[in-house]
Amino acid sequence: MVELSPQSPFRDPLPFKQGRASLTENQPEYISAIMPHQGQETALSAVLKKVHDLSLPPAGQSSANKHLRLLWAGRGTYFLVGEKPPDRALARVASLVDQSDGWCSLSLDGEDAAEVLARLSPLDLRLKVFKPGNTARSELQHMMALYLRTRSGFEIMVMRSFAHSALHHLKEAMTSVAAQNRIAG
Amino acid sequence: MRIDCPLCGCRDSREFHYRGTGKLMERPAADAGAEAFHDYIYMRENPAGVNCELWFHEMGCRAWLLVERDVSSHEFLSVRLAESVTRGKQ
Amino acid sequence: MTRFADGGLIERSQQIPFNFDGRSYLGFSGDTLASALLANDVRLIGRSFKYHRPRGILTAGSEEPNALMTIGRGSQSDPNVRATMQELYRGLTSASQNRFPSLSFDLLAINDLMAPFFGAGFYYKTFMWPKLFWERVYEPLIRRAAGLGALSGAADEASYDKAYAHCDLLVIGAGPAGLMAATLAAKGGLDVILADEDFILGGRLNSERVEVDGKPAAEWAVDAVKALAAMPNVRLMPRTTITGAYDGGTYGALQWVSHHLAEREGLPLETFWRITSQRTILASGAIERPIAFADNDRPGVMMASALRTYANRFAVTPAKRLSIFTNNDDGYRTATDLAARGVEIACVVDTRTYAAVDGDFPVLKGAEVVGISGRRGLNAIVVRTASGTRRIATDCLGVSGGWNPSVHLSCHLNRHPVWNPDIVAFVATDDAVPGMLAAGAAAGGFSTHAAFQSGAAAAAILLRGLGRKVPRLPLPKSEDAPYVLTPFWHVQGGGKRAWLDFQNDVTTKDVKLAHQENFRSVEHMKRYTTLGMATDQGKTANIGAMAVMAELTGRVIADVGTTTYRPPYVPVALGALGAHGRDKGFAPERFIPSDALAREQGAPMVEAGLWYRPSWFPQSGDTHWRQSCDREVLMVRKTLGITDVSTLGKIDLQGPDAAEFLDRVYSNMMSSLPVGRIRYGLMLREDGMVMDDGTVARLDKTHFLITTTTAAAGQVMTHLDFCAQVLWPELDVNFISITDHWAQFAVAGPNSRVLLNDLCADKISNDTFPYMAAGEVSIGHLKARLFRLSFSGEHAYEIAVPARYGDALARELDRLAQQHHGGWYGMEALNVLRIEKGFVTHAEIHGRVTADDIGLGRMVSAKKDCIGKVASQRPGLSGQDREQLVGLKPVVAAGKLLGGAHLFNLGENPVRTNDQGYITSQCFSPTLGHSIAQAFLRNGRARTGEMVDVVDLLRGVKTTCEVCPPVFIDPEGRRLRG
Structure with a gap:
């Protein structure tokens, strides 16, 4: 009997490094959309605490434990990202949808990460505005994206079919920023 | 223009999709008759001042927003989640 | 030299x-x-x-x-x-x-x-x-x-860059006012962007021989810039022109990145910035204005302040024997500075009689320059004084008519500047752009001290407004010379032309002509004379023309008013505005899970929205795409074909009210759909026209999977969000796109089930998996979703696996299909298959058709309300006056059919008034051996068997066709259910 083998959403080799920025692929095993049923946010929060030891983050924020992160991912939507799928107990208070293969994730790190991203996203990326742990839905060069600010840079998620375009534009921006920094000395 | 999304904060208008008048909130009842629907679908005010509008944060959180905007100055006077406004009426 | x-x-x-x-x-x-x-x-x-x-x-x-x-x-x-x-x-x-x-x-x-x-x-x-x-x-x-x-x-081979920046305070211009404002604001804790057009920051501090805090102004500027550069909350942007002010504190800025470099490899030429700022200080300085006199455009006539810049900053003098023509004290500065450099000063011609400035050079008071000699280079000026005219040999004339604050950006949101009689110039009003204050020369403060002072004051106001403390910062000590001027705009008399607008060649005569022909409002005058309409937007020209018009109409300039300024402040290349929008930047590309395999097999890819899909799969010996397409169609009809349908919009929809929600958005009933079954559905727009079609599969009592067409996936998602949030937030329903999560393939043809039974661990039959069934199967250990659906009219399925397995499944399907003499089919064959079967796409549901027009009127349920129901029942949207969907086949088998061709009653003149309809889709049907088409024909359903002429006047084709039902293949649907 045939067993199908999985494949990365990215065609081009990673990691990629230019100047003071680097781009690496994240391969979370599970990405699960959690959408609370009407009026069930508090109940969801309680169940999350119990089964995953995670709190329900407010808009634009995230929570995390050792194995899982819970990202606010838009109106009424949270993404549980990590090694485990959501506990079925959550299904009583929320709709659960597997998005593990619907989104791909990249990490853009380094001193110039924000400079690079400023080429592709209209977000206010200043550290005092977009802090580590914050999430934002915005565009990445015409693509819908979910951003997470990390201590070292950004995690950027786009829908899987856009993987190649996202990578292309990020690499171009990294190359351009590195060249501009060289002349700035 | 920038729109202060209640969920995402202040964002560039390029992230939003403009739908049209806030009147679209008031869908007539199924038995309201063709006239009521004609009015709902086609008849529009054209104020040179504050206009009530629906915007969709399409490239952001995907919330529908009901805004009051002065179309002569592009000043946004209020931005609310459309779902909260509808719920408030129900 | x-x-x-x-x-x-x-x-x-x-x-x-x-x-x-x-x-x-x-x-x-x-x-x-x-x-x-x-x-x-x-x-x-x-x-x-x-x-x-x-x-x-x-x-x-x-x-x-x-x-x-x-x-x-x-x-x-x-x-x-x-x-x-x-x-x-x-x-x-x-x-x-x-x-x-x-x-x-x-x-x-x-x-x-x-x-x-x-x-x-x-x-x-x-x-x-x-x-x-x-x-x-x-x-x-x-x-x-x-x-x-x-x-x-x-x-254009140059590359351009775009970028976004955000700050608390944008300071426009890095002269004394801008440097002062930026320093104070940055020390007060604000994130500051300081932008200046020049490659050295400092503005006129670099052009004047003045001292600041006891050292040369340019040196002070270097130190101030250094201090700013060392602050983490300051971004310095030299070579950057703020080109426009827009709503909400957004500014356009053009940065010259590599214009100054011989080696530009890998560098953009320019970067176009979109800067968002809470507050702005306009410290854009002032522009010296000329005085109009005969032949004042000759080479050698220059602005007096420019001569100082060339002498002080660049150590250059175009003059060996310099003259000055001025109406204010500033002109003397040029004479003094250049005299100090050893340039001979022929004379200073001052229009004023009272001027009290001294210098070691001849001064003619109450005098005017009335003529010039030297066509390609000045060699003398003719000066008129009370005692007559005289000729003075000179190779350069510095002109100063006073200064205009650079108010341009303050006008971009349609506010006009106001006239300040003290400085005889227009100045910006505060908050003309919300959050913007003018400072320094831009606000009419022309001395170095005034610039420092007003820069600091503006920053202090904004700091306080943002709830910050104003740090203590002593003002640097500098000159505070008064600005003494008597307005003088143009020299009267003489037959020769006197220039106002150098770039667009507009003279005082042109303004007089405009006045004479009654184009007297400034807006009329501007358009009649083209004054200020060149690439420099009349930066040196406008005020002079307004003064002339004021004089002619017996008004003061304040009453004549000014035209306004629009972005951009300087010319901006379209390449910069469209940066990142060329080539692949124009639109993102979406790739299907089997993209690599399709390309390996040589399939040409066609754009479908943002997606790239294979058009056909050529085999060796194929000389024309039709050979590939015909083969693929017949392959599906005879054995089986596979194609990637992952591009169809897929939406996971759940919740206690999911069924009710679907009943309201689809025209037909969805709540009655049994679990494990699929139903075809139609969505209408509120105006009654068809929005999209697709399928609804019920996976569980409160769990549905709906599909949309590839083209309308985004629109449908937005529509559902509108319905759920705006119209019916009381319904407890959640949905999310899962288009990208699933790789989905259609397996179509009489042998499709055989292939699936080879592939899947679970065996299916017509009993366990009938037409329109949905369920789960296993491929090895992997769970897959199976749907018995057909878009070809054949016995067919769609099988879906998580996208990471898409490429592997495509290759496995390829291997299995070959065992049954089947294989891939592309978009062309897919289209032929659906036209043969009479299925519609957005070629038919193009936004102007109702459900009844496409023969699906009965799908608008009478038992419930839905979006578009009331409007769809309006008179005129159904019945015999409508153009209805029909099939067409040529009377002669070789007859040509063309998409977009129009239909006419047999033998009637093919003119608009006789129009009976048009073709929406056409193809050659290899199954039938002739061309077929889907068309809209007036009262078409009642006209089966009639002959019509299909006419395409553009391409010169006329074909007589028989009207038939739109379904050409298996109208009873036996193949689907077999």
């Missing part, structure tokens, strides 16, 4: 060779092209727009109207670059513009002699008739005679 032996902000150790009009010259690092040309005694640098008059450099800044150059060669050439802004670099190649055959001998200078015919309103009056002459004679003539630099005609 006209370079001083010492001084200036240039690097004399770095000599830089450059080229102008084919000749080589040397300049220094730190030069602009303009300063280097002046240093090489090049005075004639271009020809004027309309009259082809010889022109020289007028200014030292962004406002330069004359010195426009083409920089670079071939596809890398950049026309209309202001030489005053272009930094010198090794090997820079520049060329003058608008001259033929050469700059010194220009044949079209004859235009100058024809000037009486070319005055204001010339186009309007001359090129009226005959109409035919417009395109063939007049326009080519004007294009040749009048103009600026030309584009190379080759694609």
Whole structure:
């Protein structure tokens, strides 16, 4: 009997490094959309605490434990990202949808990460505005994206079919920023 | 223009999709008759001042927003989640 | 050489060779092209727009109207670059513009002699008739005679960048006011962006011989910039022009990234910034204004302040024997500064009688310059005083008519500046752009001290407004000379033309003509004379023209008013505005899970929205796409074919009210759908037209999977969000796109089930998996979703696996299909299959058709409300007056059918009034052996069996067809259910 083998959403080799920025692929095993049923946010929060030891983050924020992160991912939507799928107990208070293969994730790190991203996203990326742990839905060069600010840079998620375009534009921006920094000395 | 999304904060208008008048909130009842629907679908005010509008944060959180905007100055006077406004009426 | 032996902000150790009009010259690092040309005694640098008059450099800044150059060669050439802004670099190649055959001998200078015919309103009056002459004679003539630099005609090879920046305070201009404001605000804790057009920050501190805190102003500026650069909350942006102010604190900014570099490999030429700022300080300085007098556009007539800049900053003097023409004290500064440098001062001509300024040079008070001699370079001026006229030999005349605050950006949101009689100029009103304050010369404070003082004051106001403490920062000590001026705009009398707008060749005579012909409002005058409509937007011109008009109409300038300014402040290349929008930047690309395999098999890919899908799969020996397409169609009908349908929109929809929600958004009933079954569904727009079609699968009682067409996936998602949030937030339903999560393949044809039973662990039969069933199967250990659906009319399935397995599944399907003499089919075959079966796509549901038009009127349920139901029942949206979907087949098998062709009753004249409908989709049907089409035909369903003419006048085709039902294959649907 045939067993199908999985494949990365990215065609081009990673990691990629230019100047003071680097781009690496994240391969979370599970990405699960959690959408609370009407009026069930508090109940969801309680169940999350119990089964995953995670709190329900407010808009634009995230929570995390050792194995899982819970990202606010838009109106009424949270993404549980990590090694485990959501506990079925959550299904009583929320709709659960597997998005593990619907989104791909990249990490853009380094001193110039924000400079690079400023080429592709209209977000206010200043550290005092977009802090580590914050999430934002915005565009990445015409693509819908979910951003997470990390201590070292950004995690950027786009829908899987856009993987190649996202990578292309990020690499171009990294190359351009590195060249501009060289002349700035 | 920038729109202060209640969920995402202040964002560039390029992230939003403009739908049209806030009147679209008031869908007539199924038995309201063709006239009521004609009015709902086609008849529009054209104020040179504050206009009530629906915007969709399409490239952001995907919330529908009901805004009051002065179309002569592009000043946004209020931005609310459309779902909260509808719920408030129900 | 006209370079001083010492001084200036240039690097004399770095000599830089450059080229102008084919000749080589040397300049220094730190030069602009303009300063280097002046240093090489090049005075004639271009020809004027309309009259082809010889022109020289007028200014030292962004406002330069004359010195426009083409920089670079071939596809890398950049026309209309202001030489005053272009930094010198090794090997820079520049060329003058608008001259033929050469700059010194220009044949079209004859235009100058024809000037009486070319005055204001010339186009309007001359090129009226005959109409035919417009395109063939007049326009080519004007294009040749009048103009600026030309584009190379080759694609622009330069790359452009775009970027976003955010700050608390944007300071526009890094002169004394801007530096002061930025320093105070940054010390107060604000995130500051300080942008300036120049490559050295400091503004006029770099041009004046004044002291700040006891040291030369330029040195003070270097220290101030250094201190700012060391602060983490400050971003310095030299070479960056703020081009526009927009709503919500958004500003456009053009950064010249590599214009100043000989080596640009890997670098963008320019970056277009979108800067968002809570507050803004407009410290854009002021622009010195000319005085109009006869032949005042001759090379050698320059702005007095520009002469100071060239002398003090670049250590260059174009003058050996200098004269000054002024109506204010500032003109004396130029004389003093250049005299200190050893330049002989022929005289200062002051229009005022009371001037109290002294200098070691002759001063003629109450005097006016009435004439010039020297066509390509000034050699004397004629001066009129109370005691008569006299000729004074001079090779350069510095003119100062006073200063205009640079209020342009404050006008971009449609606010007009206000007249300030104290300085005889327009100034910006505060908050003309919300959150913006003007400071320094831009606010009318012309001394260095006033600039520091108002910069600090503006920053303090904004800091307080943002709830911050204002840090203590002592004001630097500097000059505070009063600004004493008596307005004087133009010299009266004399027959010769006196220039107001150098770039668009507008003279005082043109304004008089406009007045005479009753174009007296400033907006009318502007358009009639084209004043201020050139690339410099009249930065040096407008005020003079308003003054002349005020005089003619017996009003004061404040009453005449001013035209407003629009973005951009300086010319911006479209390439910069469209940065990242070229090539792959135009739109993102979406790739299907089997993309790699399709390309390996040589399939040409076609765009479907953002997606790329295979058109057909060529085999060796195929000479035409139709061979591939026909083979694929017959393969599906005979055995089986596979195709990637992952692009269809897939939405996971759940919740206690999910069924109710679907009943409201689909025209037909969905709540009655049993679990494990699929139903075809139609969505209407609220106006009753069909929005999209698709399928609904019920996976569980409260769990549905709906599909949309590829084209409308985004629109449908937005519509569902609208319904759920705006109309019915009380319904407990959640949904999310899962399009990208699933790789989905159609397996179609009589052998499709055989293949699936080879592939899947679970065996299916017609009983366990009938037509329109949905369920889960296993491929090895992997769970897959199976749907028994058909878009081809054949016994068919769609199988879906998580996308990471898509490529592997595609390859496995490929292997299994070959065992049954099947294989891939592309978009062309897919389209033929669905036309044969009479299924619609967005070619048919194009936004103007109702459910009834496509024969699906019964799908609008009578038992419930839905979006679009009431409107769809309006009279006129159904019945025999509508164009209804039909099939067409040619009477002669070889008859041609073309998409977009129109239908006419047999033998009727093919004109609009006889139109009966049109073809929406057509193809050659390999199954039937002739062309077929889907078409909309008036009252079509009642006309089966009738003959109609299909006419395409554009392509010269006329074919007689028989009207038939739109379903050509298996109308009973036996194959689907088999």
